[in-house]
Amino acid sequence: MSTTTATPIEGLPPGPSLPRALQTAGFILRGPSYLKKLQAEHGDVFTMRITGEGRWVILADPAHIKQVFTGSPDVFHAGKGNQVLLPLLGDHSVLLLDGPEHLRQRRLLLPPFHGQRMTAYGELMDEITAEEVARWPVGEDFASWPRMQHITLEVIMRAVFGVEQGPQLDRVRTALNRLLDEVMRPTTMAVLSAIGPHRFRELAIVKRELARADAEIYPVIRERRAAPDLEDRQDILSLLLQARHEDGRPMSDEELRDELMTLLVAGHETTATTLGWAVERLTRHPDALARATAEVREQGADGPFLDGVVKETLRLRPVLSVVVRQLQEDAEVAGYRLPAGTRVVPCIQLAHRRPDVYPDPDAFRPERWLDQQPGTYSWLPFGGGVRRCLGASFALFEAKRVLAGILGQVDLAPAARDGEQVRRRAITQTPQHGARITVAARHDRRPVQEPVAVPA
Numbered sequence: 001m002s003t004t005t006a007t008p009i010e011g012l013p014p015g016p017s018l019p020r021a022l023q024t025a026g027f028i029l030r031g032p033s034y035l036k037k038l039q040a041e042h043g044d045v046f047t048m049r050i051t052g053e054g055r056w057v058i059l060a061d062p063a064h065i066k067q068v069f070t071g072s073p074d075v076f077h078a079g080k081g082n083q084v085l086l087p088l089l090g091d092h093s094v095l096l097l098d099g100p101e102h103l104r105q106r107r108l109l110l111p112p113f114h115g116q117r118m119t120a121y122g123e124l125m126d127e128i129t130a131e132e133v134a135r136w137p138v139g140e141d142f143a144s145w146p147r148m149q150h151i152t153l154e155v156i157m158r159a160v161f162g163v164e165q166g167p168q169l170d171r172v173r174t175a176l177n178r179l180l181d182e183v184m185r186p187t188t189m190a191v192l193s194a195i196g197p198h199r200f201r202e203l204a205i206v207k208r209e210l211a212r213a214d215a216e217i218y219p220v221i222r223e224r225r226a227a228p229d230l231e232d233r234q235d236i237l238s239l240l241l242q243a244r245h246e247d248g249r250p251m252s253d254e255e256l257r258d259e260l261m262t263l264l265v266a267g268h269e270t271t272a273t274t275l276g277w278a279v280e281r282l283t284r285h286p287d288a289l290a291r292a293t294a295e296v297r298e299q300g301a302d303g304p305f306l307d308g309v310v311k312e313t314l315r316l317r318p319v320l321s322v323v324v325r326q327l328q329e330d331a332e333v334a335g336y337r338l339p340a341g342t343r344v345v346p347c348i349q350l351a352h353r354r355p356d357v358y359p360d361p362d363a364f365r366p367e368r369w370l371d372q373q374p375g376t377y378s379w380l381p382f383g384g385g386v387r388r389c390l391g392a393s394f395a396l397f398e399a400k401r402v403l404a405g406i407l408g409q410v411d412l413a414p415a416a417r418d419g420e421q422v423r424r425r426a427i428t429q430t431p432q433h434g435a436r437i438t439v440a441a442r443h444d445r446r447p448v449q450e451p452v453a454v455p456a
């Protein structure tokens with residue numbers, strides 16, 4: 001690992017000389033292999049030019065990534081890079097704020113996501129998984145990723161929004177699904193980038209779609225605020241309704257709406273994609289599949305091998321390949337004196353393939369985590385510092401509960417075909433064919449019930 005040089009070099013590190021459009025295309029279309037090629041040519045620090053983003057200084061060395069994650073939040077801004085989500089998430093979203101405003105909002109959101117609280121959602125996750133897996137066909141190849149999305153959306157609706165099964169859940173789910181579909185469409189994204197988020201959200205069609213979703217979300221917030229059992233409820237919305245700003249104010253309906261949308265957008269597709277990749281990787285590695293299945297059937301979701309499966313999936317198939325910070329003033333990073341405005345980019349993808357941290361780095365080996373702890377700056381699927389994913393404990397807990405639910409209920413067939421390539425969708429790295437799997441047989445883990453004696 002390199003360290004900072006005594007006298008920093010002025011200006012940007014070298015990088016590829018290809019035109020901006022070709023560098024952007026390489027990053028979007030070839031993703032992991034393009035980044036690897038550039039690292040081989042330029043080393044652990046290099047500059048890329050990305051359309052609409054200016055210059056990115058890519059960092060692959062954990063020592064340099066640490067400089068960014070421990071740097072001042074007033075200098076390393078993240079919110080500006082997420083502005084494309086403004087129309088959907090709204091002005092109060094923790095993802096879009098920076099500096100003291102961001103920290104204030106983050107402080108309110110953190111306690112409900114504390115690791116130890118997650119067990120409150122375990123049974124709900126088991127129930128949702130069991131219902132979904134009961135519908136999976138046997139002996140037929142199918143794409144698991146959409147099924148995982150169904151599970152994670154349902155988990156968010158019920159654990160985060162706290163909406164019970166029934167007509168209201170159906171209406172909220174339909175409205176949010178529709179909105180997400182509209183926004184994630186490539187044509188919508190293209191218009192959004194062309195005219196900018198502020199003008200985009202003033203378009204009549206956008207206003208109409210947002211109003212349709214808001215018409216379902218605001219009643220949930222208002223009804224919950226008035227709920228007599230608010231203090232006893234476990235859902236995240238109920239906890240946020242009881243949170244207070246430093247001056248004692250509760251969060252407004254608008255703040256709550258924006259944070260609920262943020263949690264939905266940040267937590268739904270990301271977790272579904274990790275689950276899709278986990279079964280895709282397991283079915284391509286029959287030994288790991290057999291070991292994980294045996295462990296789950298003995299110990300449920302708490303076994304160390306299953307934990308390794310989730311960590312290894314996030315290492316080799318991180319949902320996001322980079323996180324971005326924009327410098328608000330000149331700063332020294334990786335031995336360079338970088339000018340204000342530069343974007344410094346800890347590269348999750350490259351940090352996760354370092355042979356000095358991960359022997360045989362390209363191999364899927366969940367067992368490596370049996371005697372290795374994840375390093376803060378070398379295992380970063382959830383980013384880092386004051387912007388680290390708020391839902392990391394939630395996502396890890398959910399991934400294990402859902403995988404245990406699947407492996408406990410069905411025997412997955414080892415796949416004969418090659419692993420799926422990474423395909424970029426909006427900003428996430430998804431399995432090219434939707435993580436296709438086959439259920440070989442159903443395995444009922446519940447003990448066979450004795451017939452109930454009926455009194456004569």
Ligand code: HEM
Nearest residue numbers: 095266267270271274319323382383384387389390391395
């Ligand atoms: C496997 C699933 C997930 C992955 C891979 C993931 C990854 C990430 C990453 C990389 C970031 C940016 C961190 C940075 O800039 O340093 C982030 C931020 C965030 N994530 Fe997640 N996430 C996941 C699940 C979730 C879930 C389930 C939730 C909530 C329900 C959530 C809520 C958030 C929020 C609110 C932020 C913004 C934090 C801030 O700006 O302060 N995420 N996530």
